Amino acid sequence: MSDAKFVERYTPKERGNHWIVALCFILAALSGLSLFQPALFFFSSLFGGGPWTRILHPFIGVVMFLFFCITMVRFWKLNRMTDADRKWMKSIKDVVMNREKNLPEVGKYNAGQKYMFWLMVVCMWLLVLSGFVMWRPYFAGWFPIDINRVAVVVHAFSAVILVIGIIVHVYAAIWVKGTLRAMMRGNVSAAWAKHHHPGWYREISGK
Amino acid sequence: MPSLQSLDIAARSATTTPSPSVRHTTEIAKLIDESKCIGCKACQVACMNWNDLRDDVGTNVGVYDNPSDLSPSSWTLMRFFEVEVEKDKLEWLIRKDGCMHCAEPGCLQACPSPGAIVKYSNGIVDFISENCIGCGYCISGCPFNVPRISKVDNKAYKCSLCSDRIAVGQAPACVKTCPTGAISFGSKEDMSIYAEKRAGELRERGHKDAGVYDPQGVGGTHVMYVLKHADRPELVGLPKNPSISTMVGLWKGVTKPIATALMGMAAFAGFLHYVMVGPKEVEEDGEHKSEKEQA
Numbered sequence A: 001m002s003d004a005k006f007v008e009r010y011t012p013k014e015r016g017n018h019w020i021v022a023l024c025f026i027l028a029a030l031s032g033l034s035l036f037q038p039a040l041f042f043f044s045s046l047f048g049g050g051p052w053t054r055i056l057h058p059f060i061g062v063v064m065f066l067f068f069c070i071t072m073v074r075f076w077k078l079n080r081m082t083d084a085d086r087k088w089m090k091s092i093k094d095v096v097m098n099r100e101k102n103l104p105e106v107g108k109y110n111a112g113q114k115y116m117f118w119l120m121v122v123c124m125w126l127l128v129l130s131g132f133v134m135w136r137p138y139f140a141g142w143f144p145i146d147i148n149r150v151a152v153v154v155h156a157f158s159a160v161i162l163v164i165g166i167i168v169h170v171y172a173a174i175w176v177k178g179t180l181r182a183m184m185r186g187n188v189s190a191a192w193a194k195h196h197h198p199g200w201y202r203e204i205s206g207k
Numbered sequence B: 001m002p003s004l005q006s007l008d009i010a011a012r013s014a015t016t017t018p019s020p021s022v023r024h025t026t027e028i029a030k031l032i033d034e035s036k037c038i039g040c041k042a043c044q045v046a047c048m049n050w051n052d053l054r055d056d057v058g059t060n061v062g063v064y065d066n067p068s069d070l071s072p073s074s075w076t077l078m079r080f081f082e083v084e085v086e087k088d089k090l091e092w093l094i095r096k097d098g099c100m101h102c103a104e105p106g107c108l109q110a111c112p113s114p115g116a117i118v119k120y121s122n123g124i125v126d127f128i129s130e131n132c133i134g135c136g137y138c139i140s141g142c143p144f145n146v147p148r149i150s151k152v153d154n155k156a157y158k159c160s161l162c163s164d165r166i167a168v169g170q171a172p173a174c175v176k177t178c179p180t181g182a183i184s185f186g187s188k189e190d191m192s193i194y195a196e197k198r199a200g201e202l203r204e205r206g207h208k209d210a211g212v213y214d215p216q217g218v219g220g221t222h223v224m225y226v227l228k229h230a231d232r233p234e235l236v237g238l239p240k241n242p243s244i245s246t247m248v249g250l251w252k253g254v255t256k257p258i259a260t261a262l263m264g265m266a267a268f269a270g271f272l273h274y275v276m277v278g279p280k281e282v283e284e285d286g287e288h289k290s291e292k293e294q295a
Helices: A012-036 A038-047 A050-075 A083-090 A092-096 A111-134 A145-175 A180-184 A190-196 A198-205 B042-050 B106-110 B137-141 B163-167 B173-177 B188-204 B246-252 B255-276 B287-294
Strands: A006-008 A187-189 B009-012 B028-033 B077-086 B089-097 B117-120 B125-127 B183-187 B211-213 B223-227
Touching: A006 A190, A006 A198, A012 A038, A012 A050, A012 A145, A012 A180, A038 A050, A038 B255, A050 A111, A083 A092, A083 A111, A092 A111, A111 A145, A145 A180, A145 B137, A145 B246, A145 B255, A180 A187, A187 A190, A190 A198, B028 B188, B042 B077, B042 B173, B106 B117, B106 B125, B106 B137, B106 B246, B137 B246, B173 B183, B183 B188, B188 B211, B188 B223, B246 B255
Parallel strands: B028 B223
Antiparallel strands: A006 A187, B009 B117, B028 B183, B077 B089, B117 B125, B211 B223
16 A cells, blocks of 8 residues: 555445445435435335335435434534535535635535535434434424424425435545545545645644 | 226326226215204214214213214214304204315325325215325315324225215205204205295305305315304304415425436436536546455
């Protein structure tokens, strides 16, 4: 291993955790969409039909939430917003158009990644709380109907926002070459780190 | 009810194309005349008899309501109300509760399972139980608190308005059995006329607030009431101006297509961005070499 060429970005535990959450998300999203949008009801076939989709969806969601909690605690501090982040966000157009000169220096995460993190935190909490209120046959009976009706709307809205967020998250990993291996193999090239996250690279390499 | 071979489906849950609707049937209605009801519960017996359902023996809750609530196997229920309609004037009101068979059913709008709830052109809203997935969205959608989910099979149940009897030209079991004629059945038009006539008679006899309960907030219902206090339907546990909750409308109305379009567009925008703007790549001097070394 030529340690100068690659730097570690995620530990095996972080990677494992991430992919458990990701897998649960895919399953929860497919089953949830089938119950949300009739045109996508066919997704329920993947889970063994309508009743099985209804049964499995909340359990998948709970597993996702529990593992996400670990991620949340682990990355909470790293995602604090700074003044540099707010400046970076102002030139988001340049970021999207791949014009990278004159952008403020980025640490381990750029502002886009940080916003994504907070979006996920908010959505996950809304989903788990509203999902609990809707969960039949176990818990839905505990809540008055008005609360239930708010919960179904909150659940649908936060799920849609999370799905769109994840689409952006996945695309960003495809868009920025060399990123995917950070989550697959744990490391990124030094050139990648220097280019995209110079503040973080300096911190870990002392260069 | 299990699904009947029907050519007259006016609406079907979670279905985006028209359902078989070539046959048109007369819009029907059941009319419940509160003033004629003696609370004998024959309708409850007829309902369980025709539908072959036996509820568990419950416990006395201190009033005549028995069972104490609608359940997966009790689709209709006499509810008893002791109310002081005005000062020092006690009245004992009795209402036969059950599905109202709304023209715009909230349950059907909320249901995510294709064909688990259908509305026939005669106005009956029927649960096709074998398609039910047990999510309880119909409960969220119903403005009248009617559907009940079985703890045994996790399917939702409610009054079918005896869709199987009506399909072969018979009146619902409860109508057939009512000894005082408090429940009548016929075309919606006839029943509306008869209801107004009855309300007029009641007003003549001193029930000045008598009127018909056919709430327009849900497009009218196919179970109507003649109420002695139509100005205060909440006296007998009926909502005054029922409508499908705004929340349910928001959830299952505009949100569905807009949200789906947004999700699709997000994915497509990503693809377009990739082919039009392109990926971000970093010059990796010597990366290929190190990949080979690792291999």
